[in-house]
Amino acid sequence: MHILEVLSVILAVWFVFFALPWIREGHRLRTTPGYVVPKVSRAAAWFQGVVSAVACRIMIGPVKFVRSPKIDDWNGRLVAAINHQVMGDIPVLLKVGHKRTWRYMSAVEQVKLLRAWYFAWTGCVAVVRDDKEKAQLALQAAVDGMVLDREANFALFPQRRLVADNNLDPAGIRPGAVRIAHLVQQKTGEKIAILPVYIGYDERPRGLFSLPLLRNLRRVRVKMKNKDLVETAWVERKIYGATVVAGDPIAADDLPESPAEVAKLLSDRWTAMKQHCAGCERLSVDF
Numbered sequence: 001m002h003i004l005e006v007l008s009v010i011l012a013v014w015f016v017f018f019a020l021p022w023i024r025e026g027h028r029l030r031t032t033p034g035y036v037v038p039k040v041s042r043a044a045a046w047f048q049g050v051v052s053a054v055a056c057r058i059m060i061g062p063v064k065f066v067r068s069p070k071i072d073d074w075n076g077r078l079v080a081a082i083n084h085q086v087m088g089d090i091p092v093l094l095k096v097g098h099k100r101t102w103r104y105m106s107a108v109e110q111v112k113l114l115r116a117w118y119f120a121w122t123g124c125v126a127v128v129r130d131d132k133e134k135a136q137l138a139l140q141a142a143v144d145g146m147v148l149d150r151e152a153n154f155a156l157f158p159q160r161r162l163v164a165d166n167n168l169d170p171a172g173i174r175p176g177a178v179r180i181a182h183l184v185q186q187k188t189g190e191k192i193a194i195l196p197v198y199i200g201y202d203e204r205p206r207g208l209f210s211l212p213l214l215r216n217l218r219r220v221r222v223k224m225k226n227k228d229l230v231e232t233a234w235v236e237r238k239i240y241g242a243t244v245v246a247g248d249p250i251a252a253d254d255l256p257e258s259p260a261e262v263a264k265l266l267s268d269r270w271t272a273m274k275q276h277c278a279g280c281e282r283l284s285v286d287f
Contacts, residue, residue: 022121036144040151056088061202061240061242077154079193080177080194081177090106101151105157142180143180159174168274177266192251196246198244
């Protein structure tokens with residue numbers, strides 16, 4: 001058989017048994033609020049780590065990871081609560097968390113037609129942020145996904161929007177991460193913890209990018225939105241690297257019941273991480 005015929009058969013088999021099913025899953029994810037995609041495979045988790053590593057290098061630059069030793073001592077799954085400054089936050093998180101399987105939440109407008117299959121394959125939950133009823137469906141989908149996929153952890157941005165100026169005001173933090181942790185724990189009997197994660201970006205030019213001609217290559221434009229998710233203004237930032245600080249897991253049973261107290265707790269943890277972010281080689285304080 002001619003080599004082109006062999007390749008054609010292989011391509012046809014790949015399309016029918018892999019591509020087409022995930023294209024359908026991507027369509028359902030994009031158009032059906034609260035849709036739960038199938039279990040995230042090890043191949044998908046590995047591929048996601050590779051893509052995230054490449055995307056980080058291109059979009060962000062070098063990434064340093066500082067983690068609490070208590071993460072390794074936690075015998076359970078995690079719901080990562082991350083501050084949200086730029087679109088590069090997701091690949092940064094997935095790069096440093098590649099040893100775990102992650103499901104994650106993303107705005108439905110990011111789940112575009114040509115890449116919807118990838119979001120579905122890698123465990124995304126699409127959320128319609130400006131509709132409370134549909135946002136509640138997304139939260140339930142996050143819970144159902146973790147119940148379905150017993151190896152998966154979850155990642156989301158409690159601020160619900162890009163905050164380009166990195167304002168960590170508790171008033172802008174939603175309690176969705178805590179609700180997910182409690183509901184998964186109730187349904188599975190497993191121990192679930194909230195993992196505060198802070199991503200800090202280095203805006204000091206370095207290496208080749210310190211040259212004036214190359215600085216604009218690392219320019220990131222972020223569309224600011226207010227608390228009601230109304231677009232307000234473009235904010236321009238130039239990013240040359242990142243430091244990710246993962247703090248102490250907080251067991252779901254140890255979290256306060258009041259949403260306002262949860263928001264204050266996350267804000268305080270992020271603020272402490274921000275203060276110790278730059279130049280920190282290992283954690284010297286509890287977060």
